[in-house]
Amino acid sequence: MGLPFKEIVSAQELPWEALAGRTLAVDGYNAVYQFLATLRQRDGQLFSDAEGRVTSHLMGVFYRTTSLLREGVLPLWVFDGKPPERKAGTIRQRIATKEKAEGEWQKALAAGDLETARRKAAQTSRLTRPMVEELVRLLAALGVPALQAPGEGEAQAAFMAAKGTVWAAASEDYDSLLFGAPRLVRGLAARGRGATSPGAQLIDRGDLLLTLGIDAEELILLGILVGTDFNDGVPGYGPKKALKLVQQHLGFARTAETAGLDPVEAREVADIFRHPNATDTPAPAFGPVDEAAVQRILVDEHGFSETRVRAAISRARQRPVPSASPNEARGHQTLLETFGGSPP
Numbered sequence: 001m002g003l004p005f006k007e008i009v010s011a012q013e014l015p016w017e018a019l020a021g022r023t024l025a026v027d028g029y030n031a032v033y034q035f036l037a038t039l040r041q042r043d044g045q046l047f048s049d050a051e052g053r054v055t056s057h058l059m060g061v062f063y064r065t066t067s068l069l070r071e072g073v074l075p076l077w078v079f080d081g082k083p084p085e086r087k088a089g090t091i092r093q094r095i096a097t098k099e100k101a102e103g104e105w106q107k108a109l110a111a112g113d114l115e116t117a118r119r120k121a122a123q124t125s126r127l128t129r130p131m132v133e134e135l136v137r138l139l140a141a142l143g144v145p146a147l148q149a150p151g152e153g154e155a156q157a158a159f160m161a162a163k164g165t166v167w168a169a170a171s172e173d174y175d176s177l178l179f180g181a182p183r184l185v186r187g188l189a190a191r192g193r194g195a196t197s198p199g200a201q202l203i204d205r206g207d208l209l210l211t212l213g214i215d216a217e218e219l220i221l222l223g224i225l226v227g228t229d230f231n232d233g234v235p236g237y238g239p240k241k242a243l244k245l246v247q248q249h250l251g252f253a254r255t256a257e258t259a260g261l262d263p264v265e266a267r268e269v270a271d272i273f274r275h276p277n278a279t280d281t282p283a284p285a286f287g288p289v290d291e292a293a294v295q296r297i298l299v300d301e302h303g304f305s306e307t308r309v310r311a312a313i314s315r316a317r318q319r320p321v322p323s324a325s326p327n328e329a330r331g332h333q334t335l336l337e338t339f340g341g342s343p344p
Contacts, residue, residue, distance in 0.1 A: 044121025
């Protein structure tokens with residue numbers, strides 16, 4: 001569900017040129033669930049191939065990835081591993097929400113209310129392990145690395161950003177900031193809205209802490225007060241009220257006591273953010289596009305338009321970008337040179 005930090009966090013508009021040559025660790029589940037919620041037909045049904053197999057996730061990842069490559073952005077897709085035990089309650093709640101939405105979707109369809117049907121259908125999205133495996137296969141064909149985290153994908157993305165393995169974590173949720181990401185990029189979907197898009201948004205964690213007048217430990221405490229994926233938060237505490245309390249700098253234990261937080265729960269949740277279940281990885285390696293493999297997956301197996309697939313790959317290869325390490329640009333070469341091969 002993500003932290004409701006929008007009203008207390010201001011982001012810096014980031015032109016696409018500022019991201020050229022940068023490697024971003026993309027919170028894969030966060031992005032793919034957006035695709036499964038939005039890439040649907042008028043009645044709420046997911047897009048599927050002739051055999052009834054869902055293709056919305058493939059559509060989303062393929063066109064998002066090639067759009068980012070066109071802008072010179074290098075996405076490393078990070079997918080969730082095993083969730084912390086403290087997330088069990090959130091997972092149960094999400095399952096119950098999906099089941100309820102499923103019934104409401106069917107009722108709306110029976111009543112001919114397509115607007116409500118589509119809205120309720122978006123709440124039923126499920127991402128399965130075979131779907132993730134298929135996405136990893138597609139990304140490999142595009143020459144784009146993918147990683148399964150040992151735990152939460154956003155924790156791994158934040159860990160890699162903090163280590164300097166990637167330039168930033170990319171997610172629509174703010175949780176990456178609690179996990180220690182020094183930079184969080186939001187709004188990657190903006191590229192799909194056309195060339196007039198102002199770009200993405202950047203949240204610099206250091207600047208955010210200075211602006212809010214709190215430290216990293218207090219940022220975690222702020223999240224716990226309003227509620228995370230690992231706890232329900234304190235009734236009556238929205239982000240602004242929680243921030244006012246945290247800005248009193250009472251210390252972790254006294255702040256938790258003042259708000260009525262269970263001290264054991266507060267410490268356990270804080271430790272999830274302080275010591276994320278993440279692993280050291282080498283710098284991500286981007287390879288050449290295997291266009292034949294992309295065609296097999298999308299066109300031959302799932303009936304995508306060959307013309308559109310070839311066009312997306314061609315556009316991704318044409319954008320000139322500075323290319324060097326995951327974090328620092330140097331020189332100047334095209335994506336065609338970076339990823340090898342020749343345009344169709």
